Amino acid sequence: MTEALRSMTYSSTAASAFGAKELADLLASSRAANLARDLSGMLLFRGNRFLQVLEGPESVVRELVDRIRRDPRHRDMRILVDEEIEERRFADWTMGYEVLNVPQKAAPEGFRDSFDDLDSDDDTVTARALRELTVWFRARSSNPR
Numbered sequence: 097m098t099e100a101l102r103s104m105t106y107s108s109t110a111a112s113a114f115g116a117k118e119l120a121d122l123l124a125s126s127r128a129a130n131l132a133r134d135l136s137g138m139l140l141f142r143g144n145r146f147l148q149v150l151e152g153p154e155s156v157v158r159e160l161v162d163r164i165r166r167d168p169r170h171r172d173m174r175i176l177v178d179e180e181i182e183e184r185r186f187a188d189w190t191m192g193y194e195v196l197n198v199p200q201k202a203a204p205e206g207f208r209d210s211f212d213d214l215d216s217d218d219d220t221v222t223a224r225a226l227r228e229l230t231v232w233f234r235a236r237s238s239n240p241r
């Protein structure tokens with residue numbers, strides 16, 4: 097039997113001095129590593145915060161999240177979602193990526209609230225905000241792989 101598919105989402109705060117060069121390096125190495133490990137997902141960077149979704153075989157996802165948690169390039173990792181999934185939501189992206197400028201004029205109505213909602217202590221609010229972000233990301237990002 098093949099291993100169950102897992103999806104984990106976390107938010108974190110970038111360590112100081114996380115610039116365009118650092119992001120480009122991070123994405124390049126992450127995409128290559130994720131492709132090799134059968135992982136997919138997305139990474140959003142807005143202001144000083146990361147939001148990442150990682151999906152793939154459960155043991156692989158857990159191992160990577162543990163490693164990412166120890167990465168000194170960010171801190172305060174908070175797991176927002178940890179769930180089994182039937183099928184991938186980001187199958188076309190080894191690590192889809194968007195920088196969201198503040199203020200984000202191109203963002204859809206309510207988007208700003210969605211991102212802020214991720215910090216909610218109410219799990220229902222967080223889950224809804226993440227669903228909206230997922231739909232938004234998939235519609236917007238036409239640069240898979």
Ligand SMILES: Cc1cc2nc3c(=O)[nH]c(=O)nc-3n(C[C@H](O)[C@H](O)[C@H](O)COP(=O)(O)O)c2cc1C
Pocket residue numbers: 122125126127129130146148160163164165167169170191
């Ligand atoms: C915000 C953030 C997201 C990351 N995402 C990934 C990822 O999707 N895939 C990956 O292999 N490494 C990712 N990394 C890098 C890992 O933390 C780690 O540096 C990398 O897996 C190499 O680990 P190693 O030096 O122990 O081999 C991420 C790091 C940060 C700070």
